[in-house]
Amino acid sequence: MQAILDELNEAQREAVEEVRRPVLILAGAGSGKTKTITSRLAYLIGEVGVDPASTLTLTFTNKAATQMRERAMEMLSRTQTSLVYPPLLCTFHKFGLLFLKFHMDKLGRRNSFVVIDTDDKKRILKNFGSELPVSLVASEISRYKNSLISPSEAWAQAEQKNYKQIAKLFEQYEAYLAQNNLVDFDDLLVLTYRILEENPQLCAQTSERYQYIMIDEYQDTNDLQYRLIRKLCSTHENICVVGDDDQSIYGWRGANIRNILEFAENFTDTKVVKLEKNYRSTNQILAAANELIDHNRGRMGKVLESTKGDGKAIVFLESSDETQEARTIATKIRELIDGGVNPKEIAVLYRINALSRSLEEGLNREGVSYKMVGGVKFYERAEIKDLISYLRLVANPHDDFSLRRIINRPKRGLGKVTVDKLLGGAHEARMSMYDYISKYALESVSSKKAGEALVLFVEQLEKLREVANGATYEIIDALEETFGVKKYYSELPDALERVSNIDEFYGLFRDQIKQNPDLSVDDFLNELALQSDQDQIDTESIMIMSVHASKGLEFDHVFVMGMEEGFFPLVGDGSDIEEERRLGYVAITRAGKELTLSYSGSRFYKGRRTELSKSRFLKESGVCEGSLVLEKTTSFKKGDLVKHKIFGMGRIVEISKVGREFKLKINFGGSKRDILASFVEKI
Numbered sequence: 001m002q003a004i005l006d007e008l009n010e011a012q013r014e015a016v017e018e019v020r021r022p023v024l025i026l027a028g029a030g031s032g033k034t035k036t037i038t039s040r041l042a043y044l045i046g047e048v049g050v051d052p053a054s055t056l057t058l059t060f061t062n063k064a065a066t067q068m069r070e071r072a073m074e075m076l077s078r079t080q081t082s083l084v085y086p087p088l089l090c091t092f093h094k095f096g097l098l099f100l101k102f103h104m105d106k107l108g109r110r111n112s113f114v115v116i117d118t119d120d121k122k123r124i125l126k127n128f129g130s131e132l133p134v135s136l137v138a139s140e141i142s143r144y145k146n147s148l149i150s151p152s153e154a155w156a157q158a159e160q161k162n163y164k165q166i167a168k169l170f171e172q173y174e175a176y177l178a179q180n181n182l183v184d185f186d187d188l189l190v191l192t193y194r195i196l197e198e199n200p201q202l203c204a205q206t207s208e209r210y211q212y213i214m215i216d217e218y219q220d221t222n223d224l225q226y227r228l229i230r231k232l233c234s235t236h237e238n239i240c241v242v243g244d245d246d247q248s249i250y251g252w253r254g255a256n257i258r259n260i261l262e263f264a265e266n267f268t269d270t271k272v273v274k275l276e277k278n279y280r281s282t283n284q285i286l287a288a289a290n291e292l293i294d295h296n297r298g299r300m301g302k303v304l305e306s307t308k309g310d311g312k313a314i315v316f317l318e319s320s321d322e323t324q325e326a327r328t329i330a331t332k333i334r335e336l337i338d339g340g341v342n343p344k345e346i347a348v349l350y351r352i353n354a355l356s357r358s359l360e361e362g363l364n365r366e367g368v369s370y371k372m373v374g375g376v377k378f379y380e381r382a383e384i385k386d387l388i389s390y391l392r393l394v395a396n397p398h399d400d401f402s403l404r405r406i407i408n409r410p411k412r413g414l415g416k417v418t419v420d421k422l423l424g425g426a427h428e429a430r431m432s433m434y435d436y437i438s439k440y441a442l443e444s445v446s447s448k449k450a451g452e453a454l455v456l457f458v459e460q461l462e463k464l465r466e467v468a469n470g471a472t473y474e475i476i477d478a479l480e481e482t483f484g485v486k487k488y489y490s491e492l493p494d495a496l497e498r499v500s501n502i503d504e505f506y507g508l509f510r511d512q513i514k515q516n517p518d519l520s521v522d523d524f525l526n527e528l529a530l531q532s533d534q535d536q537i538d539t540e541s542i543m544i545m546s547v548h549a550s551k552g553l554e555f556d557h558v559f560v561m562g563m564e565e566g567f568f569p570l571v572g573d574g575s576d577i578e579e580e581r582r583l584g585y586v587a588i589t590r591a592g593k594e595l596t597l598s599y600s601g602s603r604f605y606k607g608r609r610t611e612l613s614k615s616r617f618l619k620e621s622g623v624c625e626g627s628l629v630l631e632k633t634t635s636f637k638k639g640d641l642v643k644h645k646i647f648g649m650g651r652i653v654e655i656s657k658v659g660r661e662f663k664l665k666i667n668f669g670g671s672k673r674d675i676l677a678s679f680v681e682k683i
């Protein structure tokens with residue numbers, strides 16, 4: 001065990017060894033907060049002898065949970081401890097899922113519920129046919145739920161007509177979820193809280209079960225999470241939380257910074273630990289981060305010193321447009337990899353997902369393989385959602401929502417008119433659509449052909465359900481054989497990509513069953529719903545992601561794109577400059593050795609090209625002046641084949657700079673000409 005404590009500095013060790021009262025570690029980026037609670041978990045189990053099952057460690061992303069689990073296990077393997085079961089270390093939402101799996105019946109609902117994601121939620125809301133923008137309705141409902149406001153309370157509070165309408169939709173939505181036994185992300189916490197609140201005895205049992213609670217990134221907890229934590233701590237206050245007020249970036253989602261600032265008042269006899277050394281970033285990177293965040297008011301204020309030496313100067317890249325920006329970043333990344341840098345030590349971050357498209361093009365051109373975190377997620381692609389819907393129906397045929405999605409996919413002659421008719425009929429008969437179709441397929445629709453298609457559809461689904469009841473692993477072949485989803489997509493546009501997605505999904509499913517032969521379709525689906533895309537990270541590729549998704553991660557080489565006013569900081573409706581600055585702080589502090597900040601003079605965005613000025617954050621972090629490396633970029637290289645409007649194709653033989661532009665010497669079939677870079681196109 002000593003080995004674990006030896007890796008820590010004194011303050012970190014103090015926090016690890018304090019196991020009898022609440023502990024708050026409030027410290028800046030890269031100071032070892034996550035390392036400290038990971039060590040504390042290992043210490044509790046390996047040294048104090050705490051039963052792993054009495055610990056609960058909560059994080060915000062699956063990636064963080066996985067990483068922490070691996071590290072804790074590695075630490076434990078160095079001690080004599082033999083583990084009976086691994087400690088529970090997961091996201092808040094996963095904890096909610098596990099809890100509801102056992103206790104949903106306390107709300108009079110079956111424990112075999114299905115978890116839906118944001119996209120599902122929007123589709124449900126869309127089907128209610130309101131004129132209001134569906135994303136507004138979805139986010140308002142989420143806000144209500146997280147504040148534990150019921151639909152009738154929302155109605156009573158609403159002053160404007162729109163909000164009355166949202167409250168009505170909220171009511172309709174909740175009824176729909178209950179009817180179909182669906183659970184959305186917010187419910188994972190809301191319902192868990194409700195059950196604990198309504199069942200004091202269960203609450204006390206649960207709290208006694210988890211004797212030691214640890215929470216990472218505590219600055220981003222919201223009111224509901226706080227209340228849940230209080231329930232979990234109702235019989236003890238053995239809680240250790242870590243966080244950084246300067247990294248609070250979920251204000252827009254209801255995170256309440258007061259949770260961390262008032263922790264010591266909320267929990268009795270709290271030990272407060274400060275960590276003041278940064279073990280991640282070089283001095284230059286840290287100085288830029290500190291200087292930037294110093295422009296915020298109302299901070300706790302913290303000391304943070306680098307232990308990594310001065311390091312390299314921050315690079316400032318200036319490009320004329322997003323294409324050039326992407327090409328330059330891609331070329332630089334290629335050089336790093338060719339120079340022996342491990343791709344997983346490289347990341348490109350952006351403030352908004354829309355910037356990823358140009359970047360992806362650049363990376364593809366340069367042949368740099370990357371994993372994207374966020375954006376159009378794998379599980380949100382149409383073909384994958386179809387497969388998931390089929391599997392959901394196998395698990396629960398009364399899931400009207402999934403049934404509607406695939407009833408005519410692949411096409412079986414059941415158009416909107418027929419579906420609406422079935423929907424109306426089922427509603428009137430107070431049956432699930434599936435039951436209704438099973439019973440009245442032939443009578444319920446006007447055409448004989450449609451009726452027959454329905455009969456066949458039900459038969460096919462029944463057959464599939466039988467297969468699933470026997471052996472889960474046979475379901476994929478049976479699904480494809482019966483419904484031919486892959487075949488269907490192989491005849492549509494983008495067939496190649498879609499079919500390879502389907503194959504990947506089938507592969508994933510088989511893989512899971514190989515690992516756990518007892519896995520039911522139900523379990524598989526619920527796990528899927530919880531997978532944040534951070535899980536897709538693999539080791540062969542560089543990573544590209546939004547700043548939000550990068551929280552808690554670290555990379556030797558970080559590129560931050562889009563350092564322009566309007567993009568970073570994002571300005572406009574509801575944006576908060578101090579939260580933007582904290583995002584800037586998070587972005588910069590992800591970097592260990594080298595940081596590149598990239599500015600593009602213009603971007604094509606929302607249908608038009610816009611000229612952009614440099615982000616104020618460049619100045620505020622001292623990057624636009626001082627000892628930085630200034631690089632004007634060009635994506636052209638000697639030897640590139642280029643095309644000119646008049647001279648046609650030629651090859652670049654020389655590149656030089658003239659003022660703000662680049663001059664290329666190009667060999668057009670034997671005659672060399674000097675041409676400005678902006679007048680030719682790369683092939």
Ligand code: ATP
Nearest residue numbers: 007008009028029030031032033034035279280552
């Ligand atoms: P963030 O605020 O970004 O989440 P953090 O405070 O959680 O950062 P960690 O990720 O735990 O910081 O640690 C940052 C890096 O410093 C990690 O690579 C970690 O292994 C290393 N580190 C932490 N403490 C020490 C220490 N005492 N000695 C050496 N390295 C350390």
Ligand code: MG
Nearest residue numbers: 033034035552
């Ligand atoms: Mg951390």
